[in-house]
Amino acid sequence: MGLRRRMAASYVLVTAAAVLVVEAALLGVYLPTIVGDSDLQNRLQAQAGRDAKILSLAVSDIGAAVPGTGLADLLDVAQKAAREDLSLNGSPTPQDQNLRITYTAGKAVDQPVEILVDPTGLVVAGSAQGSYPPGSRLDLGLxxxxGGSxxxxxxxxxxxxxxxxxxxxGLRGATARSAAPGSYKLAGxxxxxAPIGYGGATADYSLSLLTPGVLVLILVVPVGLxxxxxxxxxxxxxxxxxxxxxxxxxxGDFRPRAPVTEGDEIGQLEESFNRMTERLESALNAERAAGQAEARQAERVRIxxxxxxxxxxxxxxxxxxAA
Structure with missing residues (x-):
């Protein structure tokens, strides 16, 4: 491989390395944010929506069976009746693709929690009794x-x-969801x-980060070449x-000289080469002159x-x- 090809290849390698470094930096900086703002938020929404639908059916049935029950009591009875399907006492088995909720009597540490509150934010039940005991106030605002963070x-x-x-x-399931919003009553x-960044990134989000970098890499390689x-x-x-x-x-031809075109390292090499060639030519001429002088002297001695x-x-x- 010639020098020109090797230098062109070095440009390509440096360009590719720069793209990979930038891509790695983007992954390191933005991946936790994307996980927190996208994938985690979607999983939180799916988990909350799933259990809210189960509780909505439970409170509707209990409210119809026992009219006049207060909201707090209605929520408490409903969550106890549907506890096998809810995550307030830990995620049911088998667990679906949503978050894994673990019940604890103490405080939640680096784990997701599920909380049931009334419309005013008063806690009715929760998966972390030490962090959100019944009767306490939710600290996420009204x-x-x-969602949010x-x-x-x-x-x-x-x-x-x-x-x-x-x-x-008389309304349940899809029929209930299609009813006029004014016919609903909010129970809680x-x-x-979950902690920001909980659960790691999914393959889809990682791929969405890597794809632009791969495309840029594909484009810059021929440009770099x-x-x-x-x-x-x-x-x-x-x-x-x-x-x-x-x-x-x-x-043996000491006449050619390299033109010094620029003041860079190659120009310094050209200038040094010219000086070296001049010295070699001078030394050779001096040696020839000395040889010629010696030859003339030897000829005189012979004569x-x-x-x-x-x-x-x-x-x-x-x-x-004469003798």
């Missing part, structure tokens, strides 16, 4: 249908409140509360030109020796003739 004696909780209605005589509320190829084009060209000059120098030998021979011959 009860009304709907806030600070209570249990700490920071999310809750949902569903009304317990007394249906008109079923309130279900193209950006990496374009942004490294000039840099790779300078490196390749420097590599070509280096090859020429390695083959002088030959002249000396020739003169010596002539002198000996002349001396022999």
């Amino acid at each position: 009860p009304q249908e709907g 806030g600070k209570t004696r249990m700490g920071a909780v999310a809750w949902w409140s569903s009304p317990v209605l007394i249906y008109p005589p 509320y079923v309130v279900v509360a 193209v950006f990496g190829l374009l942004s490294t084009r000039r840099l790779i060209g300078r490196v390749r030109h420097l590599a070509t000059i280096t090859t020429a120098v390695a083959q 002088a020796r030959e002249l000396h030998d020739s003169i010596s021979q002539d002198w000996v011959a002349m001396a022999a003739v």
Whole structure:
């Protein structure tokens, strides 16, 4: 793999890593909030609505059988009559997909609770006797249908409140729900509360957080690749030109010079390479000059020796003739 491809791949990896880090940060920051505001709220609503419907049928039947019963007594008798189906004394078995309610005589600690109150917020019964004993006041404000979150004696909780209605005589189930709203009588509320973030995130919400990040990752990978190829084009060209000059120098040609185009690290490398090449050329020229001088000196010595030998021979011959 060439340098250009590796640098482009590094751009892609850095971009993908940045997206993954941002996605992880979003999951860490917003997941508890989403769980508290969405999934948990839906489960609270389902739990409260389920038991409110059961109690509505029970109070309607008891109210029709014993007319004139006060609301507090009516709610108390109804919750005792339907206790096997309610979560006020702990979730029934088998448990459905809603919250798991555990009955405790003490205070609720990091667990959901279910409370039955009258229209004024006076507690009739509850799954946590230590936190909400009968006769105490609900600390979520005046009860009304709907949900919310806030600070209570249990700490920071999310809750949902569903009304317990007394249906008109002779009406039950779907027929009762289709009756005119003015024909109902409010008996009280079923309130279900749980600590913020209780129960963890569902797969759907986790997937809803991850999907945008995956889509962004799919989009930015080719963008990062193209950006990496374009942004490294000039840099790779300078490196390749420097590599070509280096090859020429390695083959003994010290004339080429690398153009210093920018003042970055590559420019410093080009400038240093040029200085190195100049020094190598100067050193080689000096060595050649020294070699030539030595050759000339050796030639002079040879000529002088030959002249000396020739003169010596002539002198000996002349001396022999003279003798």
